[in-house]
Amino acid sequence: MSLQDEVRGLASAARRASAALKRASGEVRDAFLGVLASLLENRVGEIESANRSDLAAGEIAGMAPAMLDRLLLDTRRIGAIAQDLRQLARLPDPLAERFDARTLDSGLQVHKRRVPLGVLGVIYESRPNVTIDVAALAIKTGNAAVLRGGKEAIASNRVLLGIAREALADCGLPADALQFVDRSEREASLALLQQDDLIDLIIPRGGAGLHAFCRQHSRIPVITGGIGICHLYVDRHADLERALPVIRNAKVQRPTVCNALDTVLVHREVAARFVPALVALLGGDGVEFRCDDASLPLADAVPEMRVRPAGPQDFDTEWLALVLGIRVVDDAEAAMAHIERHSSGHSDGILSENPELAATFLERIDSAAVYWNASTRFTDGGALGLGAEVAISTQRLHARGPMGLAELTSYKWVIEGDYHVRC
Amino acid sequence: MSLQDEVRGLASAARRASAALKRASGEVRDAFLGVLASLLENRVGEIESANRSDLAAGEIAGMAPAMLDRLLLDTRRIGAIAQDLRQLARLPDPLAERFDARTLDSGLQVHKRRVPLGVLGVIYESRPNVTIDVAALAIKTGNAAVLRGGKEAIASNRVLLGIAREALADCGLPADALQFVDRSEREASLALLQQDDLIDLIIPRGGAGLHAFCRQHSRIPVITGGIGICHLYVDRHADLERALPVIRNAKVQRPTVCNALDTVLVHREVAARFVPALVALLGGDGVEFRCDDASLPLADAVPEMRVRPAGPQDFDTEWLALVLGIRVVDDAEAAMAHIERHSSGHSDGILSENPELAATFLERIDSAAVYWNASTRFTDGGALGLGAEVAISTQRLHARGPMGLAELTSYKWVIEGDYHVRC
Numbered sequence: 043m044s045l046q047d048e049v050r051g052l053a054s055a056a057r058r059a060s061a062a063l064k065r066a067s068g069e070v071r072d073a074f075l076g077v078l079a080s081l082l083e084n085r086v087g088e089i090e091s092a093n094r095s096d097l098a099a100g101e102i103a104g105m106a107p108a109m110l111d112r113l114l115l116d117t118r119r120i121g122a123i124a125q126d127l128r129q130l131a132r133l134p135d136p137l138a139e140r141f142d143a144r145t146l147d148s149g150l151q152v153h154k155r156r157v158p159l160g161v162l163g164v165i166y167e168s169r170p171n172v173t174i175d176v177a178a179l180a181i182k183t184g185n186a187a188v189l190r191g192g193k194e195a196i197a198s199n200r201v202l203l204g205i206a207r208e209a210l211a212d213c214g215l216p217a218d219a220l221q222f223v224d225r226s227e228r229e230a231s232l233a234l235l236q237q238d239d240l241i242d243l244i245i246p247r248g249g250a251g252l253h254a255f256c257r258q259h260s261r262i263p264v265i266t267g268g269i270g271i272c273h274l275y276v277d278r279h280a281d282l283e284r285a286l287p288v289i290r291n292a293k294v295q296r297p298t299v300c301n302a303l304d305t306v307l308v309h310r311e312v313a314a315r316f317v318p319a320l321v322a323l324l325g326g327d328g329v330e331f332r333c334d335d336a337s338l339p340l341a342d343a344v345p346e347m348r349v350r351p352a353g354p355q356d357f358d359t360e361w362l363a364l365v366l367g368i369r370v371v372d373d374a375e376a377a378m379a380h381i382e383r384h385s386s387g388h389s390d391g392i393l394s395e396n397p398e399l400a401a402t403f404l405e406r407i408d409s410a411a412v413y414w415n416a417s418t419r420f421t422d423g424g425a426l427g428l429g430a431e432v433a434i435s436t437q438r439l440h441a442r443g444p445m446g447l448a449e450l451t452s453y454k455w456v457i458e459g460d461y462h463v464r465c
Numbered sequence: 466m467s468l469q470d471e472v473r474g475l476a477s478a479a480r481r482a483s484a485a486l487k488r489a490s491g492e493v494r495d496a497f498l499g500v501l502a503s504l505l506e507n508r509v510g511e512i513e514s515a516n517r518s519d520l521a522a523g524e525i526a527g528m529a530p531a532m533l534d535r536l537l538l539d540t541r542r543i544g545a546i547a548q549d550l551r552q553l554a555r556l557p558d559p560l561a562e563r564f565d566a567r568t569l570d571s572g573l574q575v576h577k578r579r580v581p582l583g584v585l586g587v588i589y590e591s592r593p594n595v596t597i598d599v600a601a602l603a604i605k606t607g608n609a610a611v612l613r614g615g616k617e618a619i620a621s622n623r624v625l626l627g628i629a630r631e632a633l634a635d636c637g638l639p640a641d642a643l644q645f646v647d648r649s650e651r652e653a654s655l656a657l658l659q660q661d662d663l664i665d666l667i668i669p670r671g672g673a674g675l676h677a678f679c680r681q682h683s684r685i686p687v688i689t690g691g692i693g694i695c696h697l698y699v700d701r702h703a704d705l706e707r708a709l710p711v712i713r714n715a716k717v718q719r720p721t722v723c724n725a726l727d728t729v730l731v732h733r734e735v736a737a738r739f740v741p742a743l744v745a746l747l748g749g750d751g752v753e754f755r756c757d758d759a760s761l762p763l764a765d766a767v768p769e770m771r772v773r774p775a776g777p778q779d780f781d782t783e784w785l786a787l788v789l790g791i792r793v794v795d796d797a798e799a800a801m802a803h804i805e806r807h808s809s810g811h812s813d814g815i816l817s818e819n820p821e822l823a824a825t826f827l828e829r830i831d832s833a834a835v836y837w838n839a840s841t842r843f844t845d846g847g848a849l850g851l852g853a854e855v856a857i858s859t860q861r862l863h864a865r866g867p868m869g870l871a872e873l874t875s876y877k878w879v880i881e882g883d884y885h886v887r888c
Contacts, residue, residue, distance in 0.1 A: 061805070064831060146850050150839060157831055159861050242861055263686055263862050284884040291886035382484070393884070404879050408487060408580055416573060416882030425887055426878070427569050438582050438665055438875035439686050440863040452861035455849070456827050459839030461707040461816070463714035464848055 045225060049233035052221040053188050053240040056161045059216035060186035064158055068135030070213055074181050075131035078209035079124035082174070085205055086117050092201040093170065100194055112169050113195055123174050130178055133429045136447040137184050140456075151458040156451040158184035159242045163234050165190045165256060166247035170198035176247070177206040177220050179432055183450040186219040188241065190234055192248075193226030200224055235260040245433055250360070265445070266437040270300035270388030271360050272418045275377040275403070277394035278309040282316050285393045286323055292417040294327045298362050300434060301389050301411075301421040305357055305367035307377040313337060313370045318344050320368070329364045332356040336370035357384050374399055381407055387436050389418040410436055410443035468648060472656035475644040476611050476663040479584045482639035483609035487581055491558030493636055497604050498554035501632035502547035505597070508628055509540050515624040516593065523617055535592050536618055546597050553601055556852045559870040560607050563879075574881045579874040581607030582665045586657050588613045588679060589670035593621035599670070600629040600643050602855055606873040609642040611664065613657055615671075616649030623647055658683040668856055673783070688868070689860040693723035693811035694783045695841045698800040698826070700817035701732040705739050708816045709746055715840040717750045720787050723857060724812050724834075724844040728780055728790035730800040736760060736793045741767050743791070752787045755779040759793035780807045797822055804830055810859050812841040833859055833866035 043051070082089070093115040100110050136156055143153035162185050166172045173191055180187035191199040203222035211217045223230050235244060238261040245265045246256045253268045274292060276285050292303035308316050317340035321331055325347040332352040333341045341349040356367050357380075371377045374392075381390050391413025392403040400414040411421040421444060423431025428446030435441050441449040466474070505512065516538040523533050559579055566576035585608050589595045596614055603610035614622040626645040634640045646653050658667060661684040668688045669679040679687045697715060699708050715726035731739050740763035744754055748770040755775040756764045764772040779790050780803070794800045797815075804813050814836025815826040823837040834844040844867060846854025851869030858864050864872035 065829065144850065150843065152849055157861075281884065287886055288884050295887060391880075400881075404881075405578075406488065408877060411878040411880060414879075414881045416880055416885040417887050419887040420573065420880055420882075420885070421878070422887075426575055426880070427567065438580075442875050443878045452865050454831060455834040455844070455866045456837075457814075457834060457839055457843055457849070458823075458827075458837045459843075461704065461711050462839040462843070463710055464718060464840050464842040464845075 045227060045229050046233045048225070049223060049230055050237060050240070052223060053161065053163075053234070053237040055218040056186040056188050056221045057240045059218035060158070060161050062216045063181070063186055063219045064184055066184065066215055068138055070215065071135070071181055071184065072131040074209055074213045074215060075127045075178055077212050078174070078178065078206055079127040081205050081209050082120050082127075082202075083124050085201075086120050089115055089120060089198065089201055089205075090117075092197040095197045096170070096195050105194070109168060109194075113198075115170055115198060119171065123171055127174070127178055130182055130430055133182070133447065136182075136451055139448070148462060149460065150462050153456050154453045155456055156448065157454050159450060159452050160185060161241045162187040162450070163190070163237070163241040163244045163262065164188070164247060165231050165234065165244065165252065167192040167249070167252060168194045170195040170202060172247055173199045173202045174206065176245075177203065179430060179447070179450065181210070181215070181219065182430075183447050185450060186221075188221040188223065188234060190223040190231055196224070196226055231255070232259055235262060238262045247433065263440070265433050265435050265441070267434045268300055269360055269386045269436060270302070270418075270421075271304050271358065271384060271386040272301060272388055273305045273307060273381045273385055273390045274303055274413075274418065275307040275371070275374070275381070275392045276309060276312065276316055277374060277377075277392060277396065277399060278311040279396040279399065280312070280393040281395055282312060282319070285316070286319060288393060288415070288417050289320060290324055290327065292419055293324060293329060293366050294364065295417075295419055297364050300360070301418050302362070303366065303418055304359065304361050305369065305384070307369050307371050307380055308337065309374070309377070310336070310370050310372055313340060317341055317368060317370075321347050321349065324366060327364065329366050332365060332367045334369040337368040341368060360386065374403065378403060378406055381409075385409055388434070389413065389421040391416065391418055410434070468650060468652050469656045471648070472646060472653055473660060473663070475646060476584065476586075476657070476660040478641040479609040479611050479644045480663045482641035483581070483584050485639045486604070486609055486642045487607055489607065489638055491561055493638065494558070494604055494607065495554040497632055497636045497638060498550045498601055500635050501597070501601065501629055502550040504628050504632050505543050505550075505625075506547050508624075509543050512538055512543060512621065512624055512628075513540075515620040518620045519593070519618050528617070532591060532617075536621075538593055538621060542594065546594055550597070550601055553605055553853055556605070556870065559605075559874055562871070571885060572883065573885050576879050577876045578879055579871065580877050582873060582875050583608060584664045585610040585873070586613070586660070586664040586667045586685065587611070587670060588654050588657065588667065588675065590615040590672070590675060591617045593618040593625060595670055596622045596625045597629065599668075600626065602853060602870070602873060604633070604638070604642065605853075606870050608873060609644075611644040611646060611657060613646040613654055619647070619649055654678070655682055658685060661685045670856065686863070688856050688858050688864070690857045691723055692783055692809045692859060693725070693841075693844075694727050694781065694807060694809040695724060695811055696728045696730060696804045696808055696813045697726055697836075697841065698730040698794070698797070698804070698815045699732060699735065699739055700797060700800075700815060700819060700822060701734040702819040702822065703735070703816040704818055705735060705742070708739070709742060711816060711838070711840050712743060713747055713750065715842055716747060716752060716789050717787065718842055721785050723783070724841050725785070726789065726841055727782065727784050728792065728807070730792050730794050730803055731760065732797070732800070733759070733793050733795050736763060740764055740791060740793075744770050744772065747789060750787065752789050755788060755790045757792040760791040764791060783809065797826065801826060801829055804832075808832055811857070812836065812844040814839065814841055833857070
């Protein structure tokens with residue numbers, strides 16, 4: 043069988059299974075999560091054994107220690123995954139939601155009900171825990187899924203998805219609702235992206251390169267995300283003392299993620315006070331600075347800091363590292379113009395005690411998340427109270443910003459009448 | 466300039482204008498609608514003159530009278546368009562909506578605000594009134610638009626869009642927010658469908674062929690719709706007297722539209738009573754019938770009706786005409802199985818006095834609109850109270866079923882804090 047036919051076969055099987063899955067109750071879908079949690083805990087030995095072979099292959103291939111750590115599954119991590127599954131099971135069933143109910147003048151009663159999207163295609167990179175995360179989110183929302191993980195974790199993923207399929211069968215659900223593309227060729231991803239009659243949505247989980255690849259080659263709608271060139275503007279009316287820990291949090295707490303801060307814009311009137319304090323504080327955390335002409339001498343005056351003039355691309359770079367751009371702006375208008383030009387539309391904010399100016403900023407800046415006096419790090423499904431996070435979308439259709447369970451659903455219109463006819 | 470470059474230039478201009486349009490207030494956007502209404506009324510002569518040249522070209526090309534009528538613009542029709550514009554102006558501004566507001570445990574305040582999608586690409590067929598309809602819906606929702614109408618109406622569309630651009634300028638809005646692709650080549654549509662960095666959404670307005678064309682060639686998300694193979698199931702518990710006018714309405718009132726009925730499924734226990742009554746009633750309206758083996762003798766027994774055995778494709782055909790398929794089913798399960806197999810997922814319903822069965826039907830049938838004791842003809846933005854209708858979507862992402870103003874928007878997350886940092 044050709045790779046193309048093999049992938050198409052998996053997608054067809056998922057599509058057939060999705061019809062049965064749509065009819066399963068929320069109780070059964072939640073029971074699956076509990077069974078999966080227990081199976082994972084009971085099969086730690088088998089999982090670790092497969093994971094060791096991935097790790098050994100990674101070491102031979104010269105994988106960096108940080109990457110090897112991302113690949114690792116052990117008793118503790120599997121226990122944490124099982125706890126996450128049990129917590130997901132306790133979240134309300136998104137498919138139970140009815141909304142927009144109303145009675146029309148004609149007496150016709152109308153409401154909407156959430157329904158599954160159908161079949162998800164998920165393409166992801168090295169971390170094998172994503173396999174269970176995706177399987178769980180898909181089944182919780184009544185969706186079948188075809189998973190295509192990175193080749194570094196292929197042995198781990200094979201075992202994990204086998205266990206998930208067992209858990210489906212144990213609960214009387216169709217095992218075919220979860221499919222694993224057990225091929226490491228790039229062509230397997232390409233084949234998956236062509237199945238537009240079988241797959242409803244592609245979700246890439248990984249870096250900017252993976253998102254671009256999916257967007258370029260897919261005939262299926264793709265949830266685009268993953269790139270955050272994020273800004274905070276320190277206004278002349280900001281409480282400068284309180285602004286410092288916010289910027290530090292946004293930059294330093296977890297620099298490798300998409301909601302981490304990339305550029306600070308500082309109002310000219312407060313630059314002489316604020317820039318040196320910022321450089322001193324964040325420099326102590328190991329942050330490097332890329333400064334425009336106006337902020338450079340202010341930053342350079344702080345002893346023993348790593349300060350460089352900003353290069354031509356630096357304000358269009360997502361750092362994903364302990365690097366921070368600093369630019370002095372004449373006023374809020376210049377800050378907003380900078381953000382409109384350089385932001386990736388992920389997360390941008392203003393720090394100011396001026397509510398009118400903040401309102402203008404929140405209205406004008408059209409990013410997925412806009413902030414007033416808070417760290418950009420809150421752009422996250424968990425931090426914003428969604429219970430579970432599927433992805434962070436920087437596109438505008440269907441869902442924008444953090445996506446929770448509801449964003450993995452569609453809806454249908456339910457119309458109830460008394461033998462109504464249209465006039 | 467190549468056609469490709471020309472179309473790209475229009476899309477670029479729309480993209481630039483969309484930034485200014487996003488900042489315009491709801492009052493100004495509504496003022497545009499009023500100004501446009503008045504300009505159209507004042508310029509009837511100019512519009513009619515252009516329209517006459519389209520009509521003359523259509524006659525020379527041998528266009529059918531029904532098609533010529535669709536093309537026609539006269540004082541009465543332009544007056545109706547102007548009234549529609551004034552009514553649209555009175556609808557609430559969708560961009561004023563704030564929703565999902567809540568205060569998180571951390572004290573962080575979160576809500577969502579509607580924002581425009583950005584730039585719409587609209588490809589449509591012969592009716593020139595669509596030009597004004599699309600321009601109005603786009604500006605009402607803060608979106609720029611690039612319009613590509615059918616070549617049959619090109620002179621009319623050119624004048625209409627010129628007037629719309631004048632109305633934008635009169636209101637201080639950027640005229641470039643509305644762009645008209647003044648080329649009749651198929652390649653102009655293809656070029657439009659490639660501008661995925663400039664256009665956010667493609668909306669085809671027309672028949673199934675146009676939808677398929679857009680879906681196949683677009684690199685931009687497409688709102689798919691337009692195909693309705695619609696069913697009503699007459700249960701043995703239906704009030705048969707009252708079911709007749711519902712089916713008549715669904716089939717006869719406007720047979721050429723997507724929410725018109727295509728197939729009636731009749732429970733075996735009531736078929737001998739119901740099928741002859743149905744055939745006698747709808748036959749009087751000129752309906753032809755395509756019957757399965759069980760309904761054929763029942764229908765054939767009614768004198769002077771046009772009854773034929775259903776062919777192999779007949780239950781998979783959207784008739785768009787006074788033709789109705791009839792099939793007898795053993796029970797509700799068989800009816801639901803038939804619908805799951807043959808429906809296009811647009812509008813399907815059950816006629817029954819049994820609420821438990823109706824609930825099962827409404828839960829299980831996964832079409833954009835599901836009905837209990839009502840005509841499928843209600844699947845329409847106006848009939849369902851949306852105020853305005855943009856399209857009827859049969860896809861599952863972003864919007865499903867009738868799309869109103871809100872479905873032409875995206876949203877952003879607004880997060881307000883007191884110098885909050887993430888733990």
